[in-house]
Amino acid sequence: MKKFLIYALAIVLVFSFAVSCKKKPKEVPPPPPQAQEQPKVEKVEQPVVKEPVLSEEDIYLQKSLEQINKEKPLANIYFDYDKALIRDDARPVLEANSGWLAKFKTIKILIAGNCDERGTEEYNMALGEKRAKAAMDYLATLGVSAGRMKIISYGKSQPVDPGHNEAAWQKNRRDEFLVIEK
Amino acid sequence: MTQRKTIPGLILAILAAAGVLRAQQEVLLKISEGVPMVAVALPPFIVRTASPEAQAAALEIQQVLADDVKASRVFQPLPKEYYGYIRPLNPDKIFFKDWDSIQAKLLVTGELSADDSGRTVFSGKLYDVKSERFIVGKRYQTEKSGLRLIAHKMADELMKLYGEKPVFATRIVFVSNRDGNDEIYMMDYDGANQTRITFNKVKDYMPAWSPDQRTIAYTSYKRGNADLYLRNIYEGKETLIASKGTSYAAAFSPDGKKLAFCSTMSEEGNAEIYVLDLETMKTKRLTYSGGIDTAPSWSPTGREIAFTSDRTGQGAPQVYIMDAEGSNVRKVSFGGSYFDSPAWSPTGDRIAYVARVENIFDLYILNLRTNQATKLTESNARNETPSWSPDGRHIVFTSNMSGSLQVYMIDYDGANLHRLTDRGENKLANWTN
Numbered sequence: 001m002k003k004f005l006i007y008a009l010a011i012v013l014v015f016s017f018a019v020s021c022k023k024k025p026k027e028v029p030p031p032p033p034q035a036q037e038q039p040k041v042e043k044v045e046q047p048v049v050k051e052p053v054l055s056e057e058d059i060y061l062q063k064s065l066e067q068i069n070k071e072k073p074l075a076n077i078y079f080d081y082d083k084a085l086i087r088d089d090a091r092p093v094l095e096a097n098s099g100w101l102a103k104f105k106t107i108k109i110l111i112a113g114n115c116d117e118r119g120t121e122e123y124n125m126a127l128g129e130k131r132a133k134a135a136m137d138y139l140a141t142l143g144v145s146a147g148r149m150k151i152i153s154y155g156k157s158q159p160v161d162p163g164h165n166e167a168a169w170q171k172n173r174r175d176e177f178l179v180i181e182k
Numbered sequence: 183m184t185q186r187k188t189i190p191g192l193i194l195a196i197l198a199a200a201g202v203l204r205a206q207q208e209v210l211l212k213i214s215e216g217v218p219m220v221a222v223a224l225p226p227f228i229v230r231t232a233s234p235e236a237q238a239a240a241l242e243i244q245q246v247l248a249d250d251v252k253a254s255r256v257f258q259p260l261p262k263e264y265y266g267y268i269r270p271l272n273p274d275k276i277f278f279k280d281w282d283s284i285q286a287k288l289l290v291t292g293e294l295s296a297d298d299s300g301r302t303v304f305s306g307k308l309y310d311v312k313s314e315r316f317i318v319g320k321r322y323q324t325e326k327s328g329l330r331l332i333a334h335k336m337a338d339e340l341m342k343l344y345g346e347k348p349v350f351a352t353r354i355v356f357v358s359n360r361d362g363n364d365e366i367y368m369m370d371y372d373g374a375n376q377t378r379i380t381f382n383k384v385k386d387y388m389p390a391w392s393p394d395q396r397t398i399a400y401t402s403y404k405r406g407n408a409d410l411y412l413r414n415i416y417e418g419k420e421t422l423i424a425s426k427g428t429s430y431a432a433a434f435s436p437d438g439k440k441l442a443f444c445s446t447m448s449e450e451g452n453a454e455i456y457v458l459d460l461e462t463m464k465t466k467r468l469t470y471s472g473g474i475d476t477a478p479s480w481s482p483t484g485r486e487i488a489f490t491s492d493r494t495g496q497g498a499p500q501v502y503i504m505d506a507e508g509s510n511v512r513k514v515s516f517g518g519s520y521f522d523s524p525a526w527s528p529t530g531d532r533i534a535y536v537a538r539v540e541n542i543f544d545l546y547i548l549n550l551r552t553n554q555a556t557k558l559t560e561s562n563a564r565n566e567t568p569s570w571s572p573d574g575r576h577i578v579f580t581s582n583m584s585g586s587l588q589v590y591m592i593d594y595d596g597a598n599l600h601r602l603t604d605r606g607e608n609k610l611a612n613w614t615n
Contacts, residue, residue: 082497120522122431122477123499126453
């Protein structure tokens with residue numbers, strides 16, 4: 001009987017030990033706090049493409065040729081009656097135009113020479129072209145390369161002012177500068 | 183004996199002279215001033231079909247023919263009331279004495295019928311009244327659109343009979359902006375049948391007829407440059423012939439084998455005159471001045487070219503003549519500071535041009551024999567770009583005398599000024615050369 005009790009006690013002990021082992025956590029010293037243990041806050045965001053900072057030139061070249069020409073970046077120059085000589089008042093204009101062309105180096109232009117109605121058709125075609133060429137030559141001396149410039153003459157067929165007085169004629173005796181390539 | 187020798191000699195001389203003339207192919211017309219015009223009787227045409235359309239067609243042909251005769255300056259229609267003084271025309275038996283009695287020199291009869299497919303058939307006959315002789319007969323078949331042309335062709339038969347070049351069936355080419363932008367159109371000599379030729383939707387400029395009036399040379403900006411093209415208007419065939427620099431003011435030689443034009447195609451980019459050989463397609467430069475050389479116009483022999491140059495002063499163009507090879511340049515305009523647009527008359531002895539005096543542009547005719555210039559137009563306006571009719575009796579030109587630019591016609595002596603166009607602005611009319 002004593003033996004049975006011992007056995008029974010042993011079994012109970014073993015059992016209870018086993019049970020206690022399962023239930024009771026081991027006496028392990030708590031791990032030292034570590035930084036890695038702290039869950040890092042991960043930012044989850046869609047990447048946003050940042051717009052590049054555009055240069056003035058880049059902005060300009062985004063416009064269509066039509067838009068560019070509408071803004072008339074290059075001013076007209078005007079001529080004396082029957083003449084194709086660059087007047088003194090045209091020089092600063094051409095200098096400004098060459099400065100603009102120096103800024104936008106890829107741009108190519110068309111210089112269109114025009115005349116007033118007081119010349120004949122054939123002679124005015126030639127005179128208009130001489131006016132365009134005079135501006136081209138002047139711009140070339142200011143450093144604009146010849147490959148960037150084209151000339152054309154419209155004679156007297158494209159007046160800007162249909163009037164028949166000196167004010168209208170002066171407006172019509174002109175070179176226009178058009179951007180044709182960027 | 184001496185007489186016997188002389189006559190064959192004379193005949194030989196005449197034959198030789200004729201041979202020389204033939205070899206040179208000179209067709210020099212002569213305008214005799216002060217010669218009375220030939221009276222043409224144009225009694226009502228006979229209509230063989232009952233349809234009202236045929237009646238209307240007969241009236242139209244008759245009217246157009248009468249207008250051509252009146253415009254010719256060679257013939258004049260007999261006043262209609264004269265026909266009432268004599269027996270009505272019997273085409274089967276013409277009483278020439280009747281026609282002679284009312285001073286008719288030529289009698290034109292016409293008959294209108296319809297063929298099986300309903301087309302109009304017109305048969306016209308020309309008689310010489312004095313000699314009571316049938317001279318020439320013509321039969322034309324047409325749809326409605328061809329009625330005016332029949333009349334013009336009949337009128338040209340009269341012209342040929344008198345050794346004149348056909349005029350009335352020829353056409354005038356010009357520039358108009360009536361459809362929005364400058365395009366090229368053509369019309370009959372009387373302004374009828376105005377028809378568009380180019381559809382480039384840009385600026386087309388300065389058209390010039392070939393002598394056979396099947397091809398035009400013209401400048402177009404369609405490639406973004408003022409280039410020169412040849413276009414056969416009936417085949418629609420187009421050839422780019424000058425694309426370097428600016429090329430314009432083209433003029434066909436009278437034999438149609440060459441084309442003179444102005445271009446800045448050279449290295450220095452100056453306006454010079456070139457000639458393109460249309461057979462070899464080779465271009466030859468004719469002028470080398472530092473000034474502007476432009477507006478070439480051939481003499482009817484094709485041996486000389488009149489042109490404009492400001493070689494003696496920019497802004498003061500003058501008219502010059504040179505040999506067709508470019509040599510022997512001499513100035514022919516005088517007494518003014520601004521001349522342009524020379525047009526050499528098919529008669530050879532005159533050059534029409536524009537002179538600017540005090541901002542007024544008028545046409546003048548320079549007589550090359552007497553070296554005298556006569557003012558042709560007299561209006562406080564701009565009269566420009568003259569071009570002669572094939573017989574040298576009429577000139578078409580552009581004027582703003584009515585306000586807008588329009589094409590007008592005037593006779594060589596300043597008579598019969600009238601307007602040919604009215605839709606939009608019309609300019610740069612070319613008839614010959």
